[in-house]
Amino acid sequence: TEIGAEKSCKFGNNIKGVRIDSGDLIEHAKKVRKILDKNGCEKVLIVASSDLNEYKIKEIIDKKVPIDIFGVGTELATSRDDPTISGVYKLIEYNEIPKIKVSEKKLTYPGKKQVYRVYNKGGQFKEDILSLENEPIPPNSEVLLIPIMKNGELITNLPNLDEIQDFYLENIKNLPDFYKKLEKIQVPRVEVSEKLQQLTDSLKFNYPTK
Incomplete structure (x- = not known):
């Protein structure tokens, strides 16, 4: 992840952002932000994704981790904690x-x-x-x-x-x-x-x- 960030720096602020999609998102984001800023890429955004849900996102925000955009997929398209709805017809x-x-x-x-x-x-x-x-x-x-x-x-x-x-x-x-x-x-x-x-x-x- 950090190697990829270093390689992306050669494009400067011409790229919109970099994505972190595996591993320890918090630690990777901190290291990537330092690499980007050190190389004059302060405007490059950091996008994070990896089975994110509202609780993980809140933890990241509370810890002031330098992540700008959250990519939510599985937890948005499914209801993992309550996957079924019981529905029964009742005559009223x-x-x-x-x-x-x-x-x-x-x-x-x-x-x-x-x-x-x-x-x-x-x-x-x-x-x-x-x-x-x-x-x-x-x-x-x-x-x-x-x-x-x-x-x-x-x-x-x-x-x-x-x-x-x-x-x-x-x-x-x-x-x-x-x-x-x-x-x-x-x-x-x-x-x-x-x-x-x-x-x-x-x-x-x-x-x-x-």
Whole structure:
């Protein structure tokens, strides 16, 4: 790695950067930065990659390691710590009649629903509210469940990559800092509307568990 850095110095600042993709990234980066700076390549960036994830990147940043760009591949395209999502179909309405499942530890909320994201006065995320579909929109909130397909047809214009990125950046900006921590993770607050809870309780009363 260091030999490669020395060879790249003959190109001066004409090259954009050098990449470190194996070994001890922290130690290699420190040595490579010294080599580059010593040879007048202060503008050359250091790119690091090697099974990086958020925890390794945080360690590198906290130690003020001279790495400018992180290349994340495997950990971005996969979910190594939680690789599967358990999904089960549950009937919540039939012929416009709300339905409920009351099995132990498998209670479902009945009826067609909507989810509203509520923001505080500063425009930051406060909570999500699970409600019935026909309930009024809470103040300072936006609708999260939007129809995409109907009768097999696409009914919504799909965003392009730039729009997806802008949407992501805007949502991250509106997320309080305590939700962004890697340790002592706080679970976002989700509330159930009063009407949905009342409907759930009434149906539970009609179908008591043994």
